[in-house]
Amino acid sequence: MDGLVDMRVGASVRERHRIRSGAFSGPTAGLAAGNVQANLVILPRELAYDFLRFAQANPRPCPVLAASETGDPRFPALGADLDMRTDLPLYRVWRNGELVEEPTDISHVWRDDLVGFAIGCSFSFEEALVEDGIDVRHITCNTNVPMYRTNIPCVSAGVFHGPLVVSMRPMKPADAIRAVQITSRFPSVHGAPVHLGMPASIGIADIAKPDYGDPVPIGADELPVFWACGVTPQAVIAQVKPEFCITHAPGCMLITDLRNTKLAAL
Amino acid sequence: MDGLVDMRVGASVRERHRIRSGAFSGPTAGLAAGNVQANLVILPRELAYDFLRFAQANPRPCPVLAASETGDPRFPALGADLDMRTDLPLYRVWRNGELVEEPTDISHVWRDDLVGFAIGCSFSFEEALVEDGIDVRHITCNTNVPMYRTNIPCVSAGVFHGPLVVSMRPMKPADAIRAVQITSRFPSVHGAPVHLGMPASIGIADIAKPDYGDPVPIGADELPVFWACGVTPQAVIAQVKPEFCITHAPGCMLITDLRNTKLAAL
Numbered sequence: 001m002d003g004l005v006d007m008r009v010g011a012s013v014r015e016r017h018r019i020r021s022g023a024f025s026g027p028t029a030g031l032a033a034g035n036v037q038a039n040l041v042i043l044p045r046e047l048a049y050d051f052l053r054f055a056q057a058n059p060r061p062c063p064v065l066a067a068s069e070t071g072d073p074r075f076p077a078l079g080a081d082l083d084m085r086t087d088l089p090l091y092r093v094w095r096n097g098e099l100v101e102e103p104t105d106i107s108h109v110w111r112d113d114l115v116g117f118a119i120g121c122s123f124s125f126e127e128a129l130v131e132d133g134i135d136v137r138h139i140t141c142n143t144n145v146p147m148y149r150t151n152i153p154c155v156s157a158g159v160f161h162g163p164l165v166v167s168m169r170p171m172k173p174a175d176a177i178r179a180v181q182i183t184s185r186f187p188s189v190h191g192a193p194v195h196l197g198m199p200a201s202i203g204i205a206d207i208a209k210p211d212y213g214d215p216v217p218i219g220a221d222e223l224p225v226f227w228a229c230g231v232t233p234q235a236v237i238a239q240v241k242p243e244f245c246i247t248h249a250p251g252c253m254l255i256t257d258l259r260n261t262k263l264a265a266l
Numbered sequence: 267m268d269g270l271v272d273m274r275v276g277a278s279v280r281e282r283h284r285i286r287s288g289a290f291s292g293p294t295a296g297l298a299a300g301n302v303q304a305n306l307v308i309l310p311r312e313l314a315y316d317f318l319r320f321a322q323a324n325p326r327p328c329p330v331l332a333a334s335e336t337g338d339p340r341f342p343a344l345g346a347d348l349d350m351r352t353d354l355p356l357y358r359v360w361r362n363g364e365l366v367e368e369p370t371d372i373s374h375v376w377r378d379d380l381v382g383f384a385i386g387c388s389f390s391f392e393e394a395l396v397e398d399g400i401d402v403r404h405i406t407c408n409t410n411v412p413m414y415r416t417n418i419p420c421v422s423a424g425v426f427h428g429p430l431v432v433s434m435r436p437m438k439p440a441d442a443i444r445a446v447q448i449t450s451r452f453p454s455v456h457g458a459p460v461h462l463g464m465p466a467s468i469g470i471a472d473i474a475k476p477d478y479g480d481p482v483p484i485g486a487d488e489l490p491v492f493w494a495c496g497v498t499p500q501a502v503i504a505q506v507k508p509e510f511c512i513t514h515a516p517g518c519m520l521i522t523d524l525r526n527t528k529l530a531a532l
Contacts, residue, residue, distance in 0.1 A: 045315070048315045049311070049314045049315040049318060049336075049381075052315060052318045052319065052322065052333075053318065053333045056318065056322070056330050056332075056333055057332070057333070057343065064322050066322075066323070067318075067319045067322055067323070067423075069423070069424065070315075070424075077323065077421065115315070155343065157333075157335070158335065158336070184531065184532050185532070187453070187531060265450065265453060265531050265532070266450050266451070266531070266532055
């Protein structure tokens with residue numbers, strides 16, 4: 001392992017400790033650059049098999065990086081000292097589908113029957129696109145990525161079912177082709193696009209009106225390119241209204257010790 | 267869909283029907299060429315979450331192609347009319363770790379609390395190697411692939427833990443490099459090799475004495491190349507001795523409607 005890698009793994013640990021101490025409670029974009037950040041979902045054990053099965057059957061919207069032991073708040077594969085109860089800046093606690101609390105620590109609501117899932121996030125592939133010189137519009141605009149509900153059904157599993165939600169990045173055709181190549185290398189963070197060029201055919205009536213996030217300008221020489229989005233599992237869970245559930249707050253992700261480059265399939 | 271694909275999807279359905287009728291109960295190698303064949307594991311629901319989590323954490327030895335609904339003997343993603351109770355030529359039924367029966371149909375022991383897992387098998391990547399002109403030694407020798415227990419621990423999950431089991435194919439260095447490229451494209455059927463060239467360093471004392479399968483000759487100009495093997499989850503389950511478990515009998519796989527080419531990551 002070279003010095004650079006050690007230094008950056010150190011950065012992820014330092015950021016988690018800063019968050020754990022309460023010194024930081026904001027969005028994590030740009031923190032510990034080069035490290036994988038993850039969506040967090042915590043559910044009661046009774047829903048765990050079906051949720052993990054939903055993820056297995058829908059790997060593009062729901063790429064699982066780690067699933068915890070029952071009652072164990074750690075993800076040893078993502079960081080030796082990582083504790084999912086304290087290491088995210090902001091959480092959302094849900095009861096029967098209602099948002100009841102937005103704490104910076106969930107130790108007070110932790111239960112022995114809970115399991116956690118860390119799910120890949122688009123930050124990793126966006127970093128690879130930017131490094132390749134591709135304009136990622138919402139980053140340029142400093143807004144949230146536009147997201148849309150589609151008419152593409154996910155494969156259902158037990159109580160979990162619902163439509164695929166996609167994120168969109170407008171690109172010139174040559175960049176779109178290059179983006180297919182780059183993101184295909186990262187199947188564990190959504191992988192290749194699911195669609196490009198014809199939003200109406202996947203049930204998107206008005207590209208200027210995303211269902212989540214903010215609209216972005218699309219040039220006359222650009223195609224909208226769509227990736228499966230980590231909001232999909234959250235939307236699916238929201239429909240199920242589990243008795244109890246905890247998620248990260250939007251943009252406030254779990255910072256892991258994994259390097260983005262380690263996720264490359266090839 | 268072109269005529270060739272239709273014809274071959276038809277072949278997998280025809281082979282499953284022939285097996286279902288009892289007209290065939292032998293090894294499936296070479297049947298419905300070009301179609302994905304799978305290992306089968308059936309466990310009680312209470313072990314399902316931890317087993318699926320074991321698979322998620324160990325995707326190279328345990329690449330899950332499909333996980334069933336509780337009590338549902340179908341894998342809709344692998345074949346519309348597929349029934350895991352009747353569509354494999356030969357099964358093994360285990361109680362508390364003991365092999366108690368080797369039937370051609372498991373309808374009489376099916377229970378409403380069972381879940382099935384279809385796990386990718388090396389037939390798919392071996393087909394790609396052979397098509398590329400690489401000599402796959404145990405196929406040339408018409409023997410079973412040599413397999414070895416290693417000193418590499420799997421990531422444990424609940425009760426499931428144990429060492430990685432690998433299969434070995436000897437190759438000239440240029441072919442080994444090409445085989446890395448080819449199998450990297452197929453992460454859902456074990457993916458890239460886990461080791462090559464130095465068996466002692468992964469705990470293999472005598473390459474001429476595999477723990478499972480048959481030895482193969484290795485030329486002086488060849489390196490042993492090792493892939494994670496689907497025997498790993500079976501060995502791990504055997505250690506746990508679940509109250510009840512059903513697996514395929516060796517070589518008697520589940521023939522699916524999926525085409526091998528559809529598994530390619532890139």
